[in-house]
Amino acid sequence: MALLKWAADENVGHMAWLLAGGEQLVFEALSFAAKAPRTLGARLDDLLDVDMAFVFMQFVLQSWSTPRAREYRRMHGIAEDVGTAVTVQRMVFANCGGRSGSGVAFTHNPASGENRMYLDFRLNSQGEDAVSGRHSASGAPGLRAALPSVAARLQSLRGVLEDEFGDAQEFEFTVQDGVLWLLQTRDAKRTPWAALRIAVEQVRAGKPTTATARRRLAGIDFTLVEQRHVAIDAASTLLASALPASIGVASGSITLDASTAQTYATAG
Secondary structure, X not given: OHHHHHHHHOOOOOOOOOOOOOOOOOEEOOEOOOOOHXXXXXXXXXXXXXXXXXXXXXXXXXXXXXXXXXXXXHHHOOOOOOOOOOOOOOOOOOOOOOOOXXXXXXXXXXXXXXXXXXXXXXXXXOHHHHHOOOOOOEOHHHHHHHOHHHXXXXXXXXXXXXXXXXXXXXXXXXXXXXXXXXXXXXXXXXXXXXXXXXXXXXXXXXXXXXHHHHHXXXXXXXXXXXXXXXXXXXXXXXOOOOOOOOOOOOOOOOOOOHHHHHHHHHHO
């Protein structure tokens, strides 16, 4: 119980939830983690290098105060005092060979709102490799070719996740030796265009209510919800290509940090 006590005694504005205790700690298909709390103390020494756990916990808690995190909270109206959490759990490994890998998936396309799973997946790689953008990842066709049973299982979980949480979901997953593990899920980030399409189609399907859909669309300026495309002619030269972060067209200088983006925005 030492870790749990440490989290309470040394809290500096954060609450650390430390879960340990069984084979279901990482959940698959909504079989949620953590058995009864009585199993916590008995399992900590078996599962953890306690000193190393402290180090990693501190890294996670300190991430709450990074400039990027602070800017994200400012943009999205998230209070500074709600804190973050740490979950210490049994590890599954995505770098165990050709039948392992990691990925992130959306139950609806986050750019267009299309009612089709969108995912990035990278074989024989840990989660950071799949989501950091430093390495290319394959989509649903690549996963179907490499691990067809896993791809089919993910498809079957789309409806389960949306029914359980009542909205389009963004979730991370690991495959270890052909076994699928869902690590975490959250309401999916989406473009305004996608938000509108998802809300309309869900209301037509009877879920959610119109009032709930309207709340989810609050803050969107519908006069700006449009799609634009670049008209490319034969004389145009393509300099580079990449996966877009959103639909639409933009031009001008780019910035890779929040402070420079603020400076550009202030300058017009």
